Amino acid sequence: MQINVTNKKDEPLLSRTMISATLEFEKSTPSYSEVSAALASSLKSDEKLLVIRHIYNHFGAKKADVVAYVYADEQKKQFIEPKLKVKKDKAAAEKK
Secondary structure, three states: OEEEEEEEEEEHHHOEEEEEEEEEOOOOOOOHHHHHHHHHHHHOOOHHHEEEEEEEEOOOOOEEEEEEEEEOOHHHHHHHOOHHHHHHHHHHHHHO
């Protein structure tokens, strides 16, 4: 799996940075947690402050576009991010 960051946009009012990236993968589309770990390592940021918003697949190709946010601190992330996403992530972690 290879990630290339294509665009970074700073959003100072929300204390975050919007990241657009392209993702190339071998088999099936990677999960949000796998993409989050790979993107955090390429950006050299904490994985807890990174939120994957969307993964858009290209039909028939082993490519996807990723939209993610990197927050300045944990408190801002908890305030802004929807709680439904957090519940969904916890449920997925419990199944494993």
